[in-house]
Amino acid sequence: MVLAILVLLISAFTIPVKAATTFSDVSSSYRAAKEIYYLAEGNIITGSNGSFHPNSDITRAEAVSIIGRAVGLNGTQRETRFVDVPSTSFASGYIQSAFEKGFANGYSGGYFKPGQHVTRGEMALFISKAFGYHATTTDAAINELLSRHISEGMANGDFGGKELIKRADFAVFVARAINDELRPNYKPVYLQEGTVTASSLLVRKGPSTIYGSIGSFTQNTKLNVSHTVGNWIQVTNTAKTVTGFVSKQYVTLTDVDVPEVPTTPPPTKNPLAGQTIVIDPGHGGTDPGALGSGLREKDVVLDTGLKVRNILKRMGISYYMTRETDVFIVLQDRPVLAQSHGGDTFVSIHANKFNGAANGTETYYYGAAATATNPYITKSKLLAQSIQKRLLTEWQLNDRKVKTANYYVLKYNSMPSSLAELGFIDNPTDAKKLGSSVWRERAAEAIVLGILDYYKASGYNVSSLYDKVRP
Ligand SMILES: [Zn+2]
Numbered sequence: 001m002v003l004a005i006l007v008l009l010i011s012a013f014t015i016p017v018k019a020a021t022t023f024s025d026v027s028s029s030y031r032a033a034k035e036i037y038y039l040a041e042g043n044i045i046t047g048s049n050g051s052f053h054p055n056s057d058i059t060r061a062e063a064v065s066i067i068g069r070a071v072g073l074n075g076t077q078r079e080t081r082f083v084d085v086p087s088t089s090f091a092s093g094y095i096q097s098a099f100e101k102g103f104a105n106g107y108s109g110g111y112f113k114p115g116q117h118v119t120r121g122e123m124a125l126f127i128s129k130a131f132g133y134h135a136t137t138t139d140a141a142i143n144e145l146l147s148r149h150i151s152e153g154m155a156n157g158d159f160g161g162k163e164l165i166k167r168a169d170f171a172v173f174v175a176r177a178i179n180d181e182l183r184p185n186y187k188p189v190y191l192q193e194g195t196v197t198a199s200s201l202l203v204r205k206g207p208s209t210i211y212g213s214i215g216s217f218t219q220n221t222k223l224n225v226s227h228t229v230g231n232w233i234q235v236t237n238t239a240k241t242v243t244g245f246v247s248k249q250y251v252t253l254t255d256v257d258v259p260e261v262p263t264t265p266p267p268t269k270n271p272l273a274g275q276t277i278v279i280d281p282g283h284g285g286t287d288p289g290a291l292g293s294g295l296r297e298k299d300v301v302l303d304t305g306l307k308v309r310n311i312l313k314r315m316g317i318s319y320y321m322t323r324e325t326d327v328f329i330v331l332q333d334r335p336v337l338a339q340s341h342g343g344d345t346f347v348s349i350h351a352n353k354f355n356g357a358a359n360g361t362e363t364y365y366y367g368a369a370a371t372a373t374n375p376y377i378t379k380s381k382l383l384a385q386s387i388q389k390r391l392l393t394e395w396q397l398n399d400r401k402v403k404t405a406n407y408y409v410l411k412y413n414s415m416p417s418s419l420a421e422l423g424f425i426d427n428p429t430d431a432k433k434l435g436s437s438v439w440r441e442r443a444a445e446a447i448v449l450g451i452l453d454y455y456k457a458s459g460y461n462v463s464s465l466y467d468k469v470r471p
Contacts, residue, residue: 020037021040021046023051024051025052026054026168032054032171035171035176035182036054038178038182039070039171041206041210042206043069044070044174044206052167052168053167054168054171055166055168057165057167058117058118058165058166058170059114059117060115060117060122061085061091061114061115062091063122063123065091065094065095066171067126068097068130070178070229070230071230072207073098074093074097075093076093077090077092078093079092080095080096080112081110081438081441081442082111083109083111091114101129101471102471104129117164118164118165119163119165120159120163120164121138121162123173124138124141124151125137127174131228131229139161142161149185151173178206178229178234179245188224188234191226191227192225192233192253192254193222193223193256194222194224194251194253196220197219197252198219199218200218201218202216202246203244203246205245206245207229207245214242222237223236223238233245233248233251233253270465271460271461272465275317275345276318276319276341276344277318277319277320277343277451278322278341278345279308279309279349280305280321280338280409281298281304281306281321282301282350283298284298285326285327286328287328289351291425292353292425293425293428293431293435295351295434297350297353300425300434301350302323302326304444305324305349305444306324307444308347308349309324311469314471315448320342320343322334334408335408335417338415339413345383345416345451346416346418347383347417348409348410350421350422351422351423351434353424354426355426356424356427358427359397359398359424360400360423361399361421361422362401362420362421363418363420364403364405364419364421365384365402365417365419366404366406366411366417367404368404368411374413374417376416376417379416379454379458380410380418383417384420386453387420387451388420389450390450391420391422391450393446394445394449395433395446397433400421407419422434449469452466
């Protein structure tokens with residue numbers, strides 16, 4: 001009886017976080033064993049059927065999933081923006097998250113090529129972007145890895161950027177990027193100091209709660225912070241007795257003055273400085289707009305408009321939205337609001353409805369010169385053409401062309417104005433896209449690209465802005 005209680009007590013204090021993983025093809029003396037098992041401990045790599053296949057090449061889908069788990073991205077399988085990554089793909093969640101975080105882009109035509117094998121250079125770029133090193137070229141990314149001792153280069157001194165990377169080497173690089181204690185001959189540089197705000201803060205071996213704890217810090221403990229991994233930071237106390245990972249949310253961070261801060265180039269002037277884009281999501285409040293396929297036009301166009309706003313905001317372009325919430329605004333007020341908020345270009349967003357069979361995208365402008373209440377007919381037409389063209393490219397729906405109409409927000413406006421009908425809410429093909437957040441994001445990108453095309457054709461040097469439309 002006494003013995004049984006003792007056993008219970010012991011087991012209560014020794015509940016393992018996770019049973020140790022062993023791969024039949026990675027012995028403890030294998031050259032990358034330490035790094036592979038470090039990642040396995042945090043479920044960042046899982047292998048398959050007890051094997052890791054260390055000498056196999058790694059696919060883009062596998063690589064993005066591993067890095068995604070390392071930095072704590074949302075890996076829930078879901079719809080993606082890529083034509084070759086269905087929601088049922090094991091990597092769909094990580095691929096979509098990685099795209100949204102800007103560290104994995106696709107190829108033209110909307111392809112991600114999930115099964116394509118990854119080169120050492122691509123791996124460097126993935127890691128550099130995912131861990132926030134900000135390199136945008138392969139060469140710069142390789143230098144970031146070398147300077148942090150994540151890579152020591154290949155034996156011949158060449159990184160071998162064009163060679164395919166083996167799964168074992170990929171694991172080594174990711175493990176070293178996460179945990180600087182795994183980097184050979186590396187002395188951490190502490191760019192931030194932290195103070196623990198929680199009454200007791202567990203220190204873990206890796207950047208997630210899956211990793212076991214190796215100690216704890218009490219409130220107000222001073223920390224040196226070496227780097228960030230997702231929502232976690234690798235830290236050491238000032239006595240350097242405990243080094244590990246803590247959740248960033250329980251630490252107040254301050255930057256340390258480091259003498260050799262690289263000089264940042266002066267900010268370049270935004271080529272659209274002085275221009276305000278007006279986004280006008282149609283309907284709202286008591287006016288739902290068109291109804292169909294379980295969707296309401298007012299919701300679809302508001303969300304698309306908010307996505308346009310978010311892109312413009314990120315790009316540093318000034319904007320005004322006639323409505324940012326589900327409220328009713330009379331038509332007559334919309335051009336007035338646009339003008340009173342300094343608008344220069346007006347884009348109204350709507351969805352169509354007819355007989356269920358009609359389908360496609362069309363964009364309007366006001367074109368009746370004889371009753372020119374809006375004097376900007378030529379510019380409005382250019383704006384409508386630019387947006388229509390981009391919407392067709394991004395959405396791939398039926399081309400119902402650029403058209404003229406006497407819509408109030410076009411006719412009585414005082415600036416170049418267009419109105420996009422994204423698709424038909426009562427048509428199954430169109431409604432699938434109207435009802436999808438991923439597709440609405442692409443519509444928003446198309447609208448912003450169309451606006452840029454319009455300004456470019458109007459003589460603005462906006463070429464530097466195109467790369468900023470997508471994160
Ligand atoms: Zn409408």
